[in-house]
Amino acid sequence: MRMRRLRRTSALRDLVSETELSPRRMIQPLFVVSGESVREPVASMPGVERFSINELLGEAAELLAVGVEAVILFGIPSTKDETAGGAYDDEGIVQMAVRALKEAHPELTVITDVCLCAYTDHGHCGFVREGKVDNDITLELLAKTAISHAEAGADVVAPSDMMDGRIGMIRHQLDEEGHAEMPIIAYSAKYASAFYGPFREAAGSTPEFGDRRGYQMNPANVREALREVRLDVEEGADMVMVKPALPYLDVIRAIRDDVDLPIAAYQVSGEYSMLKAAAANGWIDERAAALEALTAIRRAGADVIFTYYAKEVAAWLT
Ligand code: PBG
Numbered sequence: 001m002r003m004r005r006l007r008r009t010s011a012l013r014d015l016v017s018e019t020e021l022s023p024r025r026m027i028q029p030l031f032v033v034s035g036e037s038v039r040e041p042v043a044s045m046p047g048v049e050r051f052s053i054n055e056l057l058g059e060a061a062e063l064l065a066v067g068v069e070a071v072i073l074f075g076i077p078s079t080k081d082e083t084a085g086g087a088y089d090d091e092g093i094v095q096m097a098v099r100a101l102k103e104a105h106p107e108l109t110v111i112t113d114v115c116l117c118a119y120t121d122h123g124h125c126g127f128v129r130e131g132k133v134d135n136d137i138t139l140e141l142l143a144k145t146a147i148s149h150a151e152a153g154a155d156v157v158a159p160s161d162m163m164d165g166r167i168g169m170i171r172h173q174l175d176e177e178g179h180a181e182m183p184i185i186a187y188s189a190k191y192a193s194a195f196y197g198p199f200r201e202a203a204g205s206t207p208e209f210g211d212r213r214g215y216q217m218n219p220a221n222v223r224e225a226l227r228e229v230r231l232d233v234e235e236g237a238d239m240v241m242v243k244p245a246l247p248y249l250d251v252i253r254a255i256r257d258d259v260d261l262p263i264a265a266y267q268v269s270g271e272y273s274m275l276k277a278a279a280a281n282g283w284i285d286e287r288a289a290a291l292e293a294l295t296a297i298r299r300a301g302a303d304v305i306f307t308y309y310a311k312e313v314a315a316w317l318t
Pocket residue numbers: 113115117125160161195196197198199200205267268269270
């Protein structure tokens with residue numbers, strides 16, 4: 001047997017390729033800020049900007065033009081408080097952005113990140129009582145947030161807080177409020193990762209005390225990820241997510257082998273910034289390395305990928 005026979009030409013290699021990358025399976029994260037005609041570059045994430053709503057509309061048009069049909073929105077509110085009021089305000093930054101995006105581009109799939117960390121004055125993903133993140137009070141606030149996103153016209157809600165029971169609570173409340181058709185992407189296996197550093201700079205969501213290890217997962221664990229996923233499936237998740245992606249390919253694979261629903265993987269800010277930094281230094285071929293990382297994430301079993309590379313990769317692929 002000669003394994004090289006089917007590697008001889010590019011056409012032959014393409015013919016027998018087991019994994020494909022398509023912009024249709026990529027979701028572009030977008031940061032939205034208040035103001036008019038604002039585009040602020042994020043220093044630690046070259047190529048990523050924070051957009052005001054009017055600028056966001058133009059960016060969405062460019063994404064659609066290259067074949068990226070889905071985005072996830074992260075809001076950066078102008079004020080923060082103890083109860084994360086901006087997260088579930090009908091006139092909040094994400095709610096207004098969703099309305100504007102859906103009006104300008106009804107064909108764009110608008111996913112919203114449901115979390116409180118960018119809206120609380122201490123930067124934790126939940127309501128803090130006596131120095132601790134209170135799980136069950138937080139659930140109420142998350143459900144309010146998801147409902148306000150649904151009411152603004154979001155297509156999918158994606159809770160990223162890692163509180164226990166949030167999928168069940170959000171599903172129940174959405175159903176009660178007439179949003180039974182709203183899908184939920186659960187950030188099921190979200191690890192307490194050092195790779196979120198650049199995102200926290202972009203979103204201004206670094207916790208002021210402590211860390212997120214009391215709610216996000218320990219990077220050492222994979223069986224626990226399966227338990228998280230099974231719970232979220234029971235509670236009504238429509239899709240589950242693994243995050244970060246490249247350092248957790250075994251987790252993606254284990255989940256793929258265990259459940260049948262679609263799996264998303266989030267190539268997070270640190271994964272993106274590492275590639276950008278190495279490329280800027282001339283140490284790697286950015287295009288080849290980014291495509292290889294994304295292909296590996298798909299090969300491990302992810303159906304869709306949240307990636308800051310979505311727009312760039314879409315342009316490379318066409
Ligand atoms: C909010 C949230 C985070 C990310 C997505 N949603 C940050 C965190 O948990 O600190 C990280 C995304 C990235 O690093 O690209 N809870």
